Amino acid sequence: MKYIVVLLLISLTFSTTLFHPNSLKQTIDYSSQGRNWQGNCKSGPKQSPIDVEKYEKIPKSVLKLNYGKNNGKVQFNGSSYYIDVTKNTNKISYTDPETNKSIEYTLKRIIFKVPAEHLIEGTKYDMEAQLVHETSQKTPNNIFIISFFGKATTNQKDVHDFWKNLDFYGTKSSDLSQLKSVLESSGEYFVYEGSQTIPNCVENVVWALFKKPIYTGYHERNAAERLFCKSCMPKGNVRELQLVGDRQIYSYRLPSDS
Numbered sequence: 001m002k003y004i005v006v007l008l009l010i011s012l013t014f015s016t017t018l019f020h021p022n023s024l025k026q027t028i029d030y031s032s033q034g035r036n037w038q039g040n041c042k043s044g045p046k047q048s049p050i051d052v053e054k055y056e057k058i059p060k061s062v063l064k065l066n067y068g069k070n071n072g073k074v075q076f077n078g079s080s081y082y083i084d085v086t087k088n089t090n091k092i093s094y095t096d097p098e099t100n101k102s103i104e105y106t107l108k109r110i111i112f113k114v115p116a117e118h119l120i121e122g123t124k125y126d127m128e129a130q131l132v133h134e135t136s137q138k139t140p141n142n143i144f145i146i147s148f149f150g151k152a153t154t155n156q157k158d159v160h161d162f163w164k165n166l167d168f169y170g171t172k173s174s175d176l177s178q179l180k181s182v183l184e185s186s187g188e189y190f191v192y193e194g195s196q197t198i199p200n201c202v203e204n205v206v207w208a209l210f211k212k213p214i215y216t217g218y219h220e221r222n223a224a225e226r227l228f229c230k231s232c233m234p235k236g237n238v239r240e241l242q243l244v245g246d247r248q249i250y251s252y253r254l255p256s257d258s
């Protein structure tokens with residue numbers, strides 16, 4: 001019995017540190033946009049997503065990108081489209097403004113939300129790509145998620161190459177080499193501490209939301225939601241907005257040598 005308890009405690013500890021526990025094994029219930037989720041999701045003080053409205057501008061960037069060429073196949077787990085990145089060569093460096101400690105995170109997965117989960121100054125975009133990074137360094141926030149947004153357009157000439165290089169049908173590998181240029185084209189980004197946006201809503205995430213959206217085509221947006229159960233997820237695979245509370249949100253701009 002003692003060993004069973006120990007194993008159970010290890011299992012519970014493991015599930016609270018990884019990003020999106022069981023996300024590859026089960027469909028997440030978005031029918032009420034997370035209002036029926038329990039535990040941390042209901043009582044946590046640092047929940048995500050949020051609407052970025054009030055923030056403080058900081059001149060020096062806390063984020064450096066070290067992205068190179070990479071690829072991966074689009075997959076679908078019943079509630080989200082995602083890409084597991086094939087190589088561990090794409091990394092970012094984040095300087096914690098409170099401790100001034102630099103932490104390195106490695107890109108592990110890209111998750112697509114339709115429509116966007118976060119709002120930027122009251123604006124809700126058509127898509128949100130969440131770049132999920134993890135670190136092996138000792139820190140309360142072992143997950144770092146960079147989000148950028150897609151705005152649907154009927155003019156295919158305006159659609160960013162990033163979307164054109166994705167195959168949402170998963171028949172071939174998708175090119176991810178445009179990630180760095182997407183973020184650099186925006187420049188300005190907002191940083192806040194929050195949570196994962198699925199059960200158990202673990203509060204171990206630093207979010208960086210890039211302000212300026214890139215254009216996506218309606219074809220790409222529709223492809224990304226083609227398997228959504230409309231009766232199950234009438235508002236998409238997004239959680240409802242959470243209260244910001246007394247959390248601080250900071251605005252930064254990428255350096256030219258990011």
